[in-house]
Amino acid sequence: MTLEGDRRSSRRRLLAVGGASAVCSLAGCIGGLSDPGDAPAGSTETSSGTPTTTALGDHPAAAGFADQTRFGPSPGEAAGTVVAFEDPSCTRCAAFERDTVPKIRERLGDRVTFVLRSYPVVYPWGEPATQAIESAFAHEMEALNPERDVPADASTAARPGFRQGSEATWALVGHYFEKQEQFDTSNVFERTRTFLADETDLNAEAVVADAEEKAHDDAVQADLAAGKEAGVGQTTPTVFLFRGDEFRTSARGSISFQVVKAALGV
Amino acid sequence: MGRTARLVLGGPAYAALAVAAALVALSAFVLGQNLALAEFALTAPIGLGDRTTILLGLYPFLGTNYGPVAELLLVAIAALAGVDVAMVVYHFREHGVGLSEGDGAGGGAAGGSTVGLVLGALGAGCAACGSALLAGLLSLFGVAGAATLLPFDGLEFSVLALVALVLSIYWVADGMRGGEIRGCPV
Numbered sequence: 001m002t003l004e005g006d007r008r009s010s011r012r013r014l015l016a017v018g019g020a021s022a023v024c025s026l027a028g029c030i031g032g033l034s035d036p037g038d039a040p041a042g043s044t045e046t047s048s049g050t051p052t053t054t055a056l057g058d059h060p061a062a063a064g065f066a067d068q069t070r071f072g073p074s075p076g077e078a079a080g081t082v083v084a085f086e087d088p089s090c091t092r093c094a095a096f097e098r099d100t101v102p103k104i105r106e107r108l109g110d111r112v113t114f115v116l117r118s119y120p121v122v123y124p125w126g127e128p129a130t131q132a133i134e135s136a137f138a139h140e141m142e143a144l145n146p147e148r149d150v151p152a153d154a155s156t157a158a159r160p161g162f163r164q165g166s167e168a169t170w171a172l173v174g175h176y177f178e179k180q181e182q183f184d185t186s187n188v189f190e191r192t193r194t195f196l197a198d199e200t201d202l203n204a205e206a207v208v209a210d211a212e213e214k215a216h217d218d219a220v221q222a223d224l225a226a227g228k229e230a231g232v233g234q235t236t237p238t239v240f241l242f243r244g245d246e247f248r249t250s251a252r253g254s255i256s257f258q259v260v261k262a263a264l265g266v
Numbered sequence: 267m268g269r270t271a272r273l274v275l276g277g278p279a280y281a282a283l284a285v286a287a288a289l290v291a292l293s294a295f296v297l298g299q300n301l302a303l304a305e306f307a308l309t310a311p312i313g314l315g316d317r318t319t320i321l322l323g324l325y326p327f328l329g330t331n332y333g334p335v336a337e338l339l340l341v342a343i344a345a346l347a348g349v350d351v352a353m354v355v356y357h358f359r360e361h362g363v364g365l366s367e368g369d370g371a372g373g374g375a376a377g378g379s380t381v382g383l384v385l386g387a388l389g390a391g392c393a394a395c396g397s398a399l400l401a402g403l404l405s406l407f408g409v410a411g412a413a414t415l416l417p418f419d420g421l422e423f424s425v426l427a428l429v430a431l432v433l434s435i436y437w438v439a440d441g442m443r444g445g446e447i448r449g450c451p452v
Contacts, residue, residue, distance in 0.1 A: 091333070099330050249306035252299055253331040259323040262316035263306065 060229035089126030288348025
């Protein structure tokens, strides 16, 4: 082979190696962060490499989290906090709710606060479903009997079974995830009305009427704004994990209970 | 195509390369979907057990991030990418051809393989994150939202990637025809 041939061969090999590296890099990056604006806030390192942390109260994902649908100890009093952005129409969110969330509630319910934030970005029926969730939650909180429903102390709040919005909102959320394949934009309100009337104590007509009129759209927009600010982008579920007051990391997809537990260190 | 691939992978070095490339590709796919979590697992002051749990939990069949079909597609795409890389490297090393179209049929095949790998990578990424990525890609062409009309949550794109990788391997194998592979005329 001539010298020119050697040079060409080397160049080809360089191109091949470079191409393979580019492919791997591309595969690794395309799904995670589609643009710089999608970078999850509160990350433990800045682009300059300077370590930073974001406290629970200051993290955009947790903005107003005390007013959200949740279970576990009162906000800020738990060893760990999980803030999950989920879309009722998202199939991987359904898997997360089916496989991971019940284990968090059963095994860590006394130590971890789980906060659900509705984030409709996948299929169109997720948006009206989210309006219905927020409407049901508002009606449920309105009907709350402080004597009966509000825990008297932290130990009661930490009881694994205690859930804010436990009577109807969680049931409705579970219904959407369990029956996803039966929903579309044309029947979501009708099916919601039937479910609430049959399975909960809420005034189904009033809840659905509010949802149709987007009476609680401010709550929906608050979740969307929090998710956008936190870098959720278009990926659900996206989960933000806090240990005590400190942000630890975020995760995309239906991560397992073991991953949540290991990341929280609880 | 199958015979050529078997002959190439019959060499222990190329078989090892294929496995390594497949593992690298799979790791890039799954860790890339969760960069923040992967970075946390690798750098945070946590125990080795927790570190391992988090990292392994992101892989198909070991964790819960993917549905059964997506898991199969991810592994298949990674495996085919490994085979593709091994065959391309074999082609480069043994037959002395490159990426340039001007190098004739063999060079064209290798170039096609690169395209196949890129498409495969895109498809694997899509299998991992579902319709969100596909919607993003389609938005480049002004049809954002079209992905939500697809019935399989973006897995369609992964199937296309699988087809692209098979075609890629076919082209490489075709480019090897007329030569010898490990002493065997193909």
